[in-house]
Amino acid sequence: MRTKTRRRGLARTGRAPQTQETGNGRPEKHPLVWLETNTCHGDILSLLNSYHPDFGTLTQELLEIYFTNTLMAAHGSQAIEVLEKIRLERSGEYILVVEGTVPTAAGGRYAFIGLRDGKPWTALDAVVELAAGAKHVVAVGSCATWGLPYGAHPNPTGSKPVSAVVDRPVINVPGCPAHPDWITGTLAHLVWYGVPELDAENRPVVFYGETIHNLCQRRHYFESGLFARKIGEPWCLYKIGCKGPVTYADCPSRQWCGEHLNWPVGANTPCTGCASPEFLERTAPFFEHLPDVHLPGVRVTANRVGLAGGLITALGIGLHLAGNLFTGRLQKEWKKGLGKTGKTFRLKRK
Amino acid sequence: MRKLRHPLPVRLFHWLLTPTMLIELATGFYLTNPSRRLGLPNVRSARKIHFVTGSLLTALFAAYLYGRNKTEIVPERRDLGSHLWSFLAYELFLTPKKPEFPKYNPGQKLLFTLWLFLIPFVLLLGWLLYFPQFFQKWIRLFGGLNNVRRLVYLASVLMTASIAGHVYFALTSSVAHLRSIFTGRT
Incomplete structure (x- = not known):
C-alpha cells in the first residue's frame, strides 16, 4: 500500500520516461552528492518535507544519494572516503547539489567538509573539485544561488554563490528555503529529460517563470487600490513592503506547508523576496516598499530621501524668492516686463 | 520686431513635454505609494496612464534627440568657468548686476x-520594469528589479526638484523669456 502511494506520488510530478533497469528489475538510480557548505540546512529539511514525490520515493526510485552530511549514517573518514570514491570513480555521472554559500576568504578555511589525507578539505576545494566531475551542478537555496545572507556586507568570510567559484553552468534553485517541489522537480527533470528550460538567472522557468505579484490571489486588491496598512490585514500587502512584484516564483499557486496549504501572503504577511537575486540586502527592510539608500556614513529609507529632496527644493526656492523680493529684483523684473508689453500695445494702437 | 527666441517646433515640443512629464511623474509617485489623496481612481488606471504617457514621452524624447540642436544647451568651457561664477554671484545676491548670456545661462x-541624461535614464529603467522578463540581463546590470524601482524613484525625485527649480526661475528671472515660450519672441 505504501509503495503504491509513493508510485502515485511520483507520477503526479509528470510522466516519467522509460528508465534503464538494473538486473533485478528495479530502475537504475542516478547518483547524487548533496554538499552542505555555509548553510542553516534549511534546504535539505525542505526536501525532506516533499510530498510528490516524497523523500522515500525519491531515494528508492530516482536518486542514489551518496553523500549528505545531515542525513548519512557514516561520519568522519568513512564519509569522506565515499565522497572521494564517487568523485574519482563516477566522474561525469553524478549530480552535485550544493546548499549554502562558499566561503573564499583565508583560502576557504571558514568551512571544512572534513579531513582528507589528514588535512582539512575546505568547502571551496570540495565544491570546485566535485563540480569538475559532475554531470550537472545544482545550487539549491538562496545562499548557494545568490550568496546571501552569508555574503551580505561586510562579508568577512568572502562568501560567494556556487556560480562564482565553479567554471561551468550552474542551475539555480533559489528560495529561503527552496520549495520541496522546486528541488525535486528540478532533480527529476535532470534525471528524466536533462536540463530544464532556464531563464537569464539560470532558474528553471517552470518554477520561476512569473512574478509572485502576477500569480497572487490578492492581485485584484492591488488593481483596485485596496491595501493593507499593517501586517495581518487581508488586503494587498504592496504598501507594507511585499516583494511579490520583484520576485519570480510560483508560491501563490504552489503554496507551502506540506500539502500546499498556505504561503506568506495567505497568512497576511508580505513576501520578503527570498527567491530574488537581491535577497537579502536589497529586499530589506522587509516591511518597506523600497530598499534603503546608503549615503556616506548614514542609511536612510528611500521615502525619507524623497521627503528631504522635496524639503530642500522648497527651502531653496523659498529662500531665493525671499531674496528676490527683499532686493526688489522680482518687482523690478515684472515691472520691466509688463511695462514693455504695455508700451508695445500702445505703439500698436498708434 | 522682437527677436525670435523659441521657434514653433521648440515651443510645441515644450508644451507637449510639460503635461506628459507631469502626468508621468504624478502617476509614477502614485504607483510607488498609492493613495486616494492623489486623485487617481485605482492602481489599474494609474498603470495604464503611466505606461501610455511613458510611450509618448519616449517618442517625444526620440524626436527631440533627432531634431533639436543640442549644442546650444550643452555647457561650453566658459559656462563652467567665468560665466558660471558671474551667474552664481548674481543668483546668490552677491552682485546686483545681472550678467548677459547668449541664449541660456549656465544654470539653464x-x-x-x-x-x-536623466530622462532617457528613467525611460530606460521604466521599460525594464515594464518588460522585466525580456530585460532580465539588463536588470541584473542595474542590481535587480527592486534596485531598479529605487533608482526610478530617486531619479524621479531629482527630476521633480529640477522641474520645480526650472518653473521658479522661469517665472521670476525674465518676463521676456517667459513670454517667448508662449509667443516665440522676447
Whole structure:
C-alpha cells in the first residue's frame, strides 16, 4: 500500500520516461552528492518535507544519494572516503547539489567538509573539485544561488554563490528555503529529460517563470487600490513592503506547508523576496516598499530621501524668492516686463 | 520686431513635454505609494496612464534627440568657468548686476544637460520594469528589479526638484523669456 502511494506520488510530478533497469528489475538510480557548505540546512529539511514525490520515493526510485552530511549514517573518514570514491570513480555521472554559500576568504578555511589525507578539505576545494566531475551542478537555496545572507556586507568570510567559484553552468534553485517541489522537480527533470528550460538567472522557468505579484490571489486588491496598512490585514500587502512584484516564483499557486496549504501572503504577511537575486540586502527592510539608500556614513529609507529632496527644493526656492523680493529684483523684473508689453500695445494702437 | 527666441517646433515640443512629464511623474509617485489623496481612481488606471504617457514621452524624447540642436544647451568651457561664477554671484545676491548670456545661462544649460541624461535614464529603467522578463540581463546590470524601482524613484525625485527649480526661475528671472515660450519672441 505504501509503495503504491509513493508510485502515485511520483507520477503526479509528470510522466516519467522509460528508465534503464538494473538486473533485478528495479530502475537504475542516478547518483547524487548533496554538499552542505555555509548553510542553516534549511534546504535539505525542505526536501525532506516533499510530498510528490516524497523523500522515500525519491531515494528508492530516482536518486542514489551518496553523500549528505545531515542525513548519512557514516561520519568522519568513512564519509569522506565515499565522497572521494564517487568523485574519482563516477566522474561525469553524478549530480552535485550544493546548499549554502562558499566561503573564499583565508583560502576557504571558514568551512571544512572534513579531513582528507589528514588535512582539512575546505568547502571551496570540495565544491570546485566535485563540480569538475559532475554531470550537472545544482545550487539549491538562496545562499548557494545568490550568496546571501552569508555574503551580505561586510562579508568577512568572502562568501560567494556556487556560480562564482565553479567554471561551468550552474542551475539555480533559489528560495529561503527552496520549495520541496522546486528541488525535486528540478532533480527529476535532470534525471528524466536533462536540463530544464532556464531563464537569464539560470532558474528553471517552470518554477520561476512569473512574478509572485502576477500569480497572487490578492492581485485584484492591488488593481483596485485596496491595501493593507499593517501586517495581518487581508488586503494587498504592496504598501507594507511585499516583494511579490520583484520576485519570480510560483508560491501563490504552489503554496507551502506540506500539502500546499498556505504561503506568506495567505497568512497576511508580505513576501520578503527570498527567491530574488537581491535577497537579502536589497529586499530589506522587509516591511518597506523600497530598499534603503546608503549615503556616506548614514542609511536612510528611500521615502525619507524623497521627503528631504522635496524639503530642500522648497527651502531653496523659498529662500531665493525671499531674496528676490527683499532686493526688489522680482518687482523690478515684472515691472520691466509688463511695462514693455504695455508700451508695445500702445505703439500698436498708434 | 522682437527677436525670435523659441521657434514653433521648440515651443510645441515644450508644451507637449510639460503635461506628459507631469502626468508621468504624478502617476509614477502614485504607483510607488498609492493613495486616494492623489486623485487617481485605482492602481489599474494609474498603470495604464503611466505606461501610455511613458510611450509618448519616449517618442517625444526620440524626436527631440533627432531634431533639436543640442549644442546650444550643452555647457561650453566658459559656462563652467567665468560665466558660471558671474551667474552664481548674481543668483546668490552677491552682485546686483545681472550678467548677459547668449541664449541660456549656465544654470539653464546645466539643468537641460542633466535632463538630457536623466530622462532617457528613467525611460530606460521604466521599460525594464515594464518588460522585466525580456530585460532580465539588463536588470541584473542595474542590481535587480527592486534596485531598479529605487533608482526610478530617486531619479524621479531629482527630476521633480529640477522641474520645480526650472518653473521658479522661469517665472521670476525674465518676463521676456517667459513670454517667448508662449509667443516665440522676447
